[in-house]
Amino acid sequence: MKQELIEFLCRKSFKYTKDPSFKLASGKMSNFYVNCKPTILNPRGMFLTGHLVFELIQDLEIDGVGGLTFGADPIAVATSFVSELKKKPVNAFSIRKDQKDHGIIKWLEGDIKKNGKVVILEDVITTGGSTIKAIERARSEGLEIVRVVSLVDRQEGGVENVMEYVEDVRAVVTRDELINEWKKR
Secondary structure (H helix, E strand, O other), rough: OHHHHHHHHHHHOEEOOOOOEEEEEEOOOOOOOEEEEHOOOHHHHHHHHHHHHHHOOOOOOOOOEEEEEOHHHHHHHHHHHHHHOOOOEEEEEEOOOOOOOOOOOOOOOEEOOOEEEEEEEEOOOOOOHHHHHHHHHHHHOOEEEEEEEEEOOOOOOOHHHHOOOOOOEEEEEEEEOOOHHHHOO
C-alpha cells in the first residue's frame, strides 16, 4: 500500500524542477513542491492514506485524530473511517485557523472531549510551524497529544522542530522516497 501511495503522490501531488522555482509558505524557494490535496481528496488516495495513517496509530489508545484545517481534514476523516472498519473507532476533529467568535468560542470542531488523547495529523511537514500551531491550539482546548503523524516529511527540519513539543513524530512518506520514485519515471 505504501508504494502505491508514493506512486500516487508522484502522479498527483509532487512537482520537481532542477532550479528552485516553488515558493513555500515559509517564503523559501524550493526545487520541489508537494500539494497533497489532489491525492487525499481522491477516493483511492483517501483509501491508501486512511489505511497507512491508521497503521501508524493503531497501537495507541486515543480518542481522536485531527489537525489544522484544511490539510489535515481529509486525512483525519479517512483515518477515522478506517478505524471503524478495523473495529477500533477513533473520532476525527478539525482545528480552526481562526477562533470561532460566536456561539461557543473554541478552536476545535468534532466529538472530542477535554482531556482526550489525540494524534495531530499534517499533510506536509516542512518547518513544522503549522503543526506546532495545531499542537498549541489542541492543548489550549485541554487535549493530550500523544503522537504526530504527517503524510509527507519534506526532511527540512520540521520533524525535529515538532519533536520539541511532542516526542513521537512519524511520517508515512519522506521527500527522499518521493524523489527516488520521481527519478524512476
